[in-house]
Amino acid sequence: MISVSEALRIISEEAKPIGKEKKELLLCNGLVLAEDILSKDNLPPFDKSAMDGYAVRSSDTEKITAENPRGFKIKGVIKAGQWCTESINAGEAYKIMTGAPIPLEADCVIEVEKIKTEGDIVYLYNEVKKDNHVIKFGEEVQPGDIVVEKGTEIRPAEIGLFASLGYKTIEIYKPPVVGLIITGDELVNIDETIGKGKIRNSNEYAITSMIRSLGLEVVSFGIVKDDKDVLKKVIEEGLEKTDIIITSGGASAGDYDFVETILKEIGADIKFDSVAIKPGKPISFAVLSGKFFFSLPGNPLSAITTFEQFIEPLCKKVLGKQDYMKEEFSIILGEDFKVRRGRVKLLYVKIVKKDDKYYAYNIGSQSSNKLTTISKANGVLIVPEDYTEMRAGEKIRGRFIFK
Amino acid sequence: MISVSEALRIISEEAKPIGKEKKELLLCNGLVLAEDILSKDNLPPFDKSAMDGYAVRSSDTEKITAENPRGFKIKGVIKAGQWCTESINAGEAYKIMTGAPIPLEADCVIEVEKIKTEGDIVYLYNEVKKDNHVIKFGEEVQPGDIVVEKGTEIRPAEIGLFASLGYKTIEIYKPPVVGLIITGDELVNIDETIGKGKIRNSNEYAITSMIRSLGLEVVSFGIVKDDKDVLKKVIEEGLEKTDIIITSGGASAGDYDFVETILKEIGADIKFDSVAIKPGKPISFAVLSGKFFFSLPGNPLSAITTFEQFIEPLCKKVLGKQDYMKEEFSIILGEDFKVRRGRVKLLYVKIVKKDDKYYAYNIGSQSSNKLTTISKANGVLIVPEDYTEMRAGEKIRGRFIFK
Known part of the structure; x- marks a missing residue:
């Protein structure tokens, strides 16, 4: 023994x-990556707007203040997914949606909450800095960058990320x-x-x-x-x-x-x-x-x-997981407990959280054939060999079950 | 807003x-019971042994001590799943396996660790009390008893329990x-x-x-x-x-x-x-x-x-779950954090547990288009509206993500 x-x-x-094996992306949630995932592209693949707003040239906005606003002619609307081939000139603006590419010559976006429009004129009330609300080409990832390392546990975020990088299958530990x-x-x-x-x-x-x-x-x-x-x-x-x-x-x-x-x-x-x-x-x-x-x-x-x-x-x-042990933590006894001496005992209890602390309560007989016992429990106390009587308020290590 | x-x-x-709908038992893990589950049987359905050992009559063991052991004739072996139709007499014992039915006239079991055998004789070194290591007929559950209540979340323990009660399908919230x-x-x-x-x-x-x-x-x-x-x-x-x-x-x-x-x-x-x-x-x-x-x-x-x-x-x-909100807890800032004023912010962080306390660390840009951000995080800080600068050591509420 x-x-x-x-x-x-x-x-x-x-x-x-x-x-290891290649697996279809959507089947990989909860599995572990067995290869480094590299980017094949620049992400984003173009300068894009981080907000709904108006794209302008930042140099055109110098010295604009609330007292001294300036009007820009709205040349058109660029929606996400559209590609604008025209550039803007001094005093012009494009209405632009989140995710849409910044038109040529423009270099900043002013958010829709900070402007007023009148007909085809948009009024700005403050200076706008270069790159304001612009997500730059390749800012996030460049080709060949390791985006996620081998050994990472795959969660919905990684699945979305691999999709955005164009991976339909990935290699995971079998x-x-x-x-x-x-x-x-x-x-x-x-x-x-x-x-x-x-x-x-x-x-x-x-x-x-x-x-x-x-x-x-x-x-x-x-x-x-x-x-x-x-x-x-x-x-x-x-x-x-x-x-x-x-x-x-x-x-x-x-x-x-x-x-x-x-x-x-x-x-x-x-x-x-x-x-x-x-x-x-x-x-x-x-x-x-x-x-x-x-x-x-x-x-x-x-x-x-x-x-x-x-x-x-x-x-x-x-499966390749780094955190493979059950997570244990300290539990305060909510009442007295008695156990027989000998062997480490896993004592099934009801764990209740209060003010970020965990408390354990009795749930009755611990006879090892009783599924009714475990059905009332949500955790176990891990009682050391030499313990027999434990008093309310004492701390014992334990863990949740089925979690 | x-x-x-x-x-x-x-x-x-x-x-x-x-x-509600009826569902095959094995498909119900994680779902919620939409009916009370009653027992149709007595469980256990007979007096059974809780240990590997020897079944004897407790009255035959009176005054046995380590200095004054007594030998019992081994009449046979009863394994789990067998049904013994013979009874035992004074001075006789049945070898009995865990889960096996107690033979007629016997009323206790002495565990195999506490005896010695010599040929077909088993020697006992202490008195054994009535019902020792015997799980009595119906001790756990009786017909009509509500074993698990409607509204309970079904885990592997409940699935095992419903199987032991003879349920092949159960009613769950759809x-x-x-x-x-x-x-x-x-x-x-x-x-x-x-x-x-x-x-x-x-x-x-x-x-x-x-x-x-x-x-x-x-x-x-x-x-x-x-x-x-x-x-x-x-x-x-x-x-x-x-x-x-x-x-x-x-x-x-x-x-x-x-x-x-x-x-x-x-x-x-x-x-x-x-x-x-x-x-x-x-x-x-x-x-x-x-x-x-x-x-x-x-x-x-x-x-x-x-x-x-x-x-x-x-x-x-x-789904019918009672604990449907994400579990939040207190997190100690492992370093300084800065955020912009306005709106509750969910700040993606790396949460590290040390000595049963949680600490949060920066993982970089929180730009809302960056899946690479969330891929480095395992939790969020829930930063109240008016916060801008937070110092290492301060406590903030937060939670894990994808958990």
Whole structure:
């Protein structure tokens, strides 16, 4: 049995991107850039107006004041998307829309809020400086500039930026496909009635949802009977077709022997087979020719807890993310808490924010089979091994769940 | 022009769920429950073991101590999913796996870590209390109990819970379909070279990504030319086929007249047509027979800013979410900041967390056409109207972006 931090250290060490691939731009949100993105153009590709207003020659506006306004003849209107081939002369102005190109000879824009018009004359009440409200050619980006660096997580802003640079596809770190194997002779499908000794297969649904929340594809191998040969075949198939295999159930002291035997038979390198955490002790992690294998406990709450604690960081690091660990922060206990001594405990709580501080409140039994518990919680306290009684007002590290 | 808070108040008042629908369980992550979920069963459906261990009669363990251990005959093994029809007698034990049903007459489980075995005898070294490590029939939930209430946001825990209760579909608040109309004669498709006066259509990509990040379906009407009749037709089609229409571009002082005229002609109720925010002033919001309409500025950064500030809360409230506003918090300025007076400003910054506190740093020009700006930022400072100079160490409210 190893500590939580040691388990996370091992996972960080093993987890790496599994490859790169070109992907259509709109499918890249949340993924990580595997190439530097260079500009092919000058952006903006011409001097353009930053405002709705009037384009004039700044030299024509000298000594204009509120007391001494000056009228300019409006030569026409330039809208965004139009290209003006005429230039302006002294005493002339073009009405110009945001994003429209500045006409030749003009070098500044006066915003519509600061002028008055009368017929085809626009009156200015102040001097206007050269380049006022003009976004200059290439001001933002020039050809060959690295606009976004490799390793950047792609968000809607980057997607818009890559579109503006003319990229239809970009190279990202390949998202791993996750295979899910549910074991347990006690399991029946969710539309069946629960006979004697049986329970419904809830883990497939909870774990599938968690994997999809990470933006990853799930290949579900359904419920596999507790039979070594059958399970071995499915694990082998899973390792062939997917990048990360998760089994749930069959990981308690008795059943895990099965999985351990199989892993040894197929030559997997078992990195750990239990972690000092409650709930979730019987979690194991193995690697085999660049593929990753996790065996999760069958108890629903343990399975969810260990998925978030260990598998989610692995998946994020494989995706190429730099911030792959769950974000922890300090939480003030809103009331007293009691726990049993031994193992780091993840205590499900209700976290409430007040005046920018976080407070934790009890939500009842923490029995590791109770999905009703976790359904009332929005976070966990990470209670160190030696703690037993904690008083309201004390601070404990914790984190949000499903976030 | 109205204030940001007034705009948000109006949006909150108008935004409501647009209906309910039954949806397949695995598609409900992130949506909101529109019905109470009742249990049809007792959970667990039988007394079951919470541990791997040995099931015995607690009365047989009286006065057992480490100095005075007692041996029990192992009658067999009960695995999860098996149903034991035999009962145990005095001095007998069943080996039992986590999740397996407790055999008749047995009433407690001693965990495998606390015993020793020799052949078919298991030795106990302490007394075991009735119900030790037994999860009792119906302890968690009984038939008719409300397990999760209407209005709850569905996460993987709830999906697992509903599966365990035998629900294949559940009733959720209908996710709105969002229609996207991009206007502007200056726009070309992203695989075209940018001719004179033209720019590539980046907003369609950025906004589509933001809508999909909310889990919503986008119907894109592509780039529509700046022609009132054409635009009117597309807006009418959009209002017919989707629930929320967003136009981008054509919302600056000059062009907005178009949109405003169309909205008036089709009888829409314009709730506001500009907000005192920078970037993003020319945003308008209208409603028409239960549909929602937003017109966003065409500048990429303004479009992204106003989407997050106004449309995201609306979408979340329409989905039935209780926490639909962006979460704000206090941020310490990591360096000095200067801004121009007037309008609430959303200042794009890099937020860094250190010792559970947030610090903000400059990322350069905030020009509203620069996607490169927002690409360097992970948050915004919400700078009040009258602020101009802010010193390192001061606190300002702010929030993360794309989160």
